[in-house]
Amino acid sequence: MNCQFFAEHLGEWLDNELSLVDAQTMAAHCEHCGHCWAEAESLRGLDRLLGAELTISSAEIDHLCAHVLTNAPEPRPTGSVARAPATHSTRWLSGSARLGTAAAVGFLAAWLLIRMPRVDELRGPLARQPFAVLSPIIPEASIQATSADTTHQVRQSTSPFVSVGCAVTAPAEHPCEMQVSGGGVIRLDHATRISVESPQKVQLQRGKLWFLGTRECAPVTVQTPHLSVICQDSDCHVTVSAGVAAIDALRGAVRVESATGRDGESSPHVLMAGQRMTLDARQQVAIAAVDPLLLPSWMDRLLALKGPNPELHHRVAALWQQLTPAGQPNVYETELRKIGISCSGELASFLCPQRPDTSAPPITVDDEKRRERAAMILADVVDYDSAQPLVQLLADNNPGVRYHAARGLARVAGHSFNETPADWRAMSQAECELVADAWRRWLDNPYESLPPRAPRKKKA
Amino acid sequence: MGDAELVARALAGEPTAFESLIRRWSPRLLAYARAGIANRAIADEIAQESLLRAVRNLPSLQQPDRFGPWLLSIAHRLILDWRKAKARGEISAANPAETLAPGTECSASDDRDPGWICARHEEHQMLRDAIDTLPEALRQVLLIYYYDDVTYDEVATMLGVSRATVNARLGKARTLLKARLAKTRSDR
Numbered sequence: 149m150n151c152q153f154f155a156e157h158l159g160e161w162l163d164n165e166l167s168l169v170d171a172q173t174m175a176a177h178c179e180h181c182g183h184c185w186a187e188a189e190s191l192r193g194l195d196r197l198l199g200a201e202l203t204i205s206s207a208e209i210d211h212l213c214a215h216v217l218t219n220a221p222e223p224r225p226t227g228s229v230a231r232a233p234a235t236h237s238t239r240w241l242s243g244s245a246r247l248g249t250a251a252a253v254g255f256l257a258a259w260l261l262i263r264m265p266r267v268d269e270l271r272g273p274l275a276r277q278p279f280a281v282l283s284p285i286i287p288e289a290s291i292q293a294t295s296a297d298t299t300h301q302v303r304q305s306t307s308p309f310v311s312v313g314c315a316v317t318a319p320a321e322h323p324c325e326m327q328v329s330g331g332g333v334i335r336l337d338h339a340t341r342i343s344v345e346s347p348q349k350v351q352l353q354r355g356k357l358w359f360l361g362t363r364e365c366a367p368v369t370v371q372t373p374h375l376s377v378i379c380q381d382s383d384c385h386v387t388v389s390a391g392v393a394a395i396d397a398l399r400g401a402v403r404v405e406s407a408t409g410r411d412g413e414s415s416p417h418v419l420m421a422g423q424r425m426t427l428d429a430r431q432q433v434a435i436a437a438v439d440p441l442l443l444p445s446w447m448d449r450l451l452a453l454k455g456p457n458p459e460l461h462h463r464v465a466a467l468w469q470q471l472t473p474a475g476q477p478n479v480y481e482t483e484l485r486k487i488g489i490s491c492s493g494e495l496a497s498f499l500c501p502q503r504p505d506t507s508a509p510p511i512t513v514d515d516e517k518r519r520e521r522a523a524m525i526l527a528d529v530v531d532y533d534s535a536q537p538l539v540q541l542l543a544d545n546n547p548g549v550r551y552h553a554a555r556g557l558a559r560v561a562g563h564s565f566n567e568t569p570a571d572w573r574a575m576s577q578a579e580c581e582l583v584a585d586a587w588r589r590w591l592d593n594p595y596e597s598l599p600p601r602a603p604r605k606k607k608a
Numbered sequence: 609m610g611d612a613e614l615v616a617r618a619l620a621g622e623p624t625a626f627e628s629l630i631r632r633w634s635p636r637l638l639a640y641a642r643a644g645i646a647n648r649a650i651a652d653e654i655a656q657e658s659l660l661r662a663v664r665n666l667p668s669l670q671q672p673d674r675f676g677p678w679l680l681s682i683a684h685r686l687i688l689d690w691r692k693a694k695a696r697g698e699i700s701a702a703n704p705a706e707t708l709a710p711g712t713e714c715s716a717s718d719d720r721d722p723g724w725i726c727a728r729h730e731e732h733q734m735l736r737d738a739i740d741t742l743p744e745a746l747r748q749v750l751l752i753y754y755y756d757d758v759t760y761d762e763v764a765t766m767l768g769v770s771r772a773t774v775n776a777r778l779g780k781a782r783t784l785l786k787a788r789l790a791k792t793r794s795d796r
Contacts, residue, residue, distance in 0.1 A: 159779045165760050194786055201735050202754035208652075209634045215656050216630055217623075220663035 149177045154184045168563035279344045280326035282308040285453050292317045315343045331365020337446045357386045378403040394426045398440040452490035464494035471518040489529045496537035520548035527556025535560045542584040547573040615672035639755030643748045644687040658683040738788040746781035
């Protein structure tokens with residue numbers, strides 16, 4: 149704390165906009181610095197002056213209410229449409245303009261009658277075989293589906309079906325998911341475009357496609373400019389960008405057929421989980437290793453919106469396992485942070501399991517480092533409703549975990565019960581329990597425990 | 609009772625419901641209008657007109673729980689219209705004398721020391737003059753913050769700016785006011 153910091157935060161301090169910890173720091177500095185004390189007193193004086201001047205008295209409100217109630221028309225009862233009296237600003241329809249409008253409406257009606265498609269034509273897309281159903285994850289999601297004769301929006305609220313023969317474009321704002329009629333799930337990244345050629349075949353024209361297959365589903369073929377990917381009981385990730393395709397096998401075996409050589413004969417490959425195949429400009433196939441954990445980050449929003457689900461649990465669990473110093477924990481930490489608050493439940497369950505596994509091997513130093521990093525992430529992503537596990541972690545054996553738990557609670561609550569997060573590293577078990585108990589009571593009823601906000605000004 | 613219920617009751621013809629709505633939102637509406645227009649009398653007229661228009665158009669309100677923001681948007685449009693009219697010269701540039709807020713007049717029947725009363729009045733006038741000279745953005749934040757007795761976050765939401773911006777503008781406004789008041793006092 150120095151005088152410059154004090155000056156920068158003086159206004160916030162006097163307006164009770166600082167956290168309790170920072171406010172106490174400011175007060176302590178003010179007691180020992182005459183210059184800053186004088187500045188604070190000067191600002192308090194101005195604040196009192198402004199508070200006294202810039203106030204709306206009850207008399208003013210009474211005056212305003214009386215004027216409005218005297219001059220306002222009575223509100224109409226519910227159910228009747230009360231039309232506001234026309235003002236000069238709404239009388240814009242002159243006589244000739246009215247005639248013109250009527251003529252335009254008549255012309256439009258005639259045009260529609262002539263050009264309106266026959267009833268059976270209206271059923272075009274719906275009469276075709278359905279390929280997939282839009283999943284109800286994002287209620288406002290809308291996929292554009294274009295067939296030979298029509299373009300329509302696939303929406304949950306109207307018709308969530310995607311038919312064979314359509315070209316489908318995912319929304320530009322977010323990824324989307326479809327349940328394939330024959331089994332399996334297809335996810336499309338932002339603005340990805342596919343063409344549905346048959347109930348079991350799609351062509352990926354641009355973007356990213358993720359297919360999750362099951363043992364029971366029919367094989368699905370994903371066609372790219374030069375590669376065909378056949379998936380059944382496997383997960384594959386296909387990317388097409390600027391005419392170049394990449395196929396990632398993420399679970400199970402993925403069969404890929406490519407056209408190589410002058411006579412165009414196809415040569416099949418089988419990709420195992422963790423392998424990527426690309427086709428370069430010379431039509432040469434290259435196979436490399438890929439980290440399956442880092443590929444699905446564009447789907448994290450979809451997973452998070454689904455709420456607690458096995459797929460999200462497995463993803464968080466896999467990322468949690470990688471938070472060891474031996475690997476690249478920063479990379480996987482970034483993935484967890486992208487998932488955000490939706491990973492908090494899973495992380496909390498790993499940090500403080502409900503039923504400790506007595507048969508598990510002893511916790512190693514790497515395990516403790518992983519727990520500390522997970523506690524750090526948890527502290528940054530939780531909100532008030534999901535902060536309960538942090539209280540449990542206040543009594544953890546690991547000082548680093550206690551520190552992050554206290555930091556997270558201070559962020560959520562805006563106060564720290566006079567214990568800074570750093571204090572938690574050195575506190576004894578008994579002290580930890582005492583303050584943790586205060587936190588539990590606060591989480592149960594925050595409005596009783598917090599000190600009341602000091603009145604800023606007196607009303608005139 | 610929430611705004612949605614009060615609106616429903618007001619539309620059903622319950623007079624006390626409508627008065628409750630007005631009283632609930634009058635302070636913020638007055639703060640917003642006075643922050644937008646320096647002349648207090650005109651600002652209060654705009655607040656009155658905003659409420660009258662809200663009454664007339666209440667049946668057309670699509671989201672009754674958003675009565676407050678809707679009311680402020682009416683006031684915002686009226687403020688903009690007034691500014692445009694003033695810029696076009698349709699409104700006299702000479703502002704009428706501001707009416708003092710009730711309770712602050714120099715009253716002959718006041719038992720307090722007349723010298724003290726007039727000194728207070730002079731101090732208030734000095735402060736109002738200094739506030740009127742503030743840049744628009746700083747003045748707006750200052751007036752809304754004090755008139756409405758809200759937090760930084762609430763001001764930020766009302767004005768569509770960040771909390772840091774509110775903090776910066778409020779600090780700058782106070783610094784400028786202190787300097788101008790000190791200069792005015794030294795000049796006298």
